[in-house]
Amino acid sequence: MYGIVRKEQLAPNTKLFEITAPAVAAKSKPGQFVILRIHEKGERFPITIADADPEKGTVTIIFAEVGKSSTQLGKLEVDDAILNFSGPLGNATKIEKFGEILCVGGGVMAGALLYQMKALKKAGNKITAIIGARNKEHLILIEEIRKFSDELYVATDDGSEGKEGIYFLKDILEKKFDQAITIGPTSMQMIVSEMTRPYGIPTTVNLFPIMVDGTGMCGACRVTVGDETRFACVHGPEFDGHKVNYDELISRMRFYNPNEKIAMLLFDGV
CATH class of the missing domain: 2.40.30.10 (Translation factors)
Structure with a gap:
């Protein structure tokens, strides 16, 4: 226990x-x-x-x-x-001195991003961080993340705090980055990856598809990366964000939504 x-x-x-x-x-x-x-x-x-x-x-x-x-x-x-x-x-984040790093985190994954940022900062990197949430009330760990950021931007979907949405990132990308790391909602990671692509910025995403055993046996967490089928639990959870088939991934993640809603309706708190 x-x-x-x-x-x-x-x-x-x-x-x-x-x-x-x-x-x-x-x-x-x-x-x-x-x-x-x-x-x-x-x-x-x-x-x-x-x-x-x-x-x-x-x-x-x-x-x-x-x-x-x-x-x-x-x-x-x-x-x-x-x-x-x-x-x-899963495999750990690659920690080394890249130089200028863009770190983008959304929702509850701000905590996981902070864990990454601590290690990246210790390795000597300069970090520009973006932290987002659906609204002001759901933003977390802002001051903790600020301590490890050379620049920090806050964003919310509804504009209740900081920037509205994620598309302001386009202006930030005019600055040269050696690496981008993103963790959070899959749709957000997809958008960030598409925005960094034209700039040729290597972009790492952290994926969390449906997962059962976590050791590569069940195949539930499979995701297409480039022309290969990979298992997020043993080959990831981090992948090249420019190679992930997001449409397939999001479709698979939604497969059990009806069952999840029924489970919540029947939930008695036990």
Whole structure:
């Protein structure tokens, strides 16, 4: 069992958990994820790691309560425990001195981006960061991200805070970047990748398709990258953003939406 030692509500329906998992914390790196199961009758689902403290033996996750399992998870309190917490899984973000880096994060993935930025800054990079959310109330970790940014832009879908939308990025791209890293909603990562393409900026995306076992056995997380079928859990979750077939990916991610809605309707909080 993996105990919860800290719980914070960062935004509406957005929670931060710090969880005791010494073996996972000892090996976790930015860009990786865990697969957890709350109880014996629960489903397995992935969450990207937002931080890890090997000395304390803890791993931090940030998640939105959007379905039955994540809502159940959000109901847990400090001193409660999670049955399974497997990881770290997937390949870590490539950390080196690139030079000028553009880091774009959206929604709850701001925490995972911050984890990446800490390592990239330590490697000597200059970072321009963009953090977005649907509205002002859902923006998280702005001040923490500011500490690791040479330049920081805030954006919301409705314009309630900072820039409106993501298309202002076009003006920022006039500045030369050696690398772009993005993590967040798939549609956002697709747009960022298409905007960086004409500038020839290498762009890394972090994908989170439907995933079951997390070890490459089930094939549920397959995604087409270039002319190859790749599994996000073992070949990713990071890929060349200019080669991903986003239309196929988004279609696959929506496949179980009706089932998820039924599960929420029947959810009794157990």
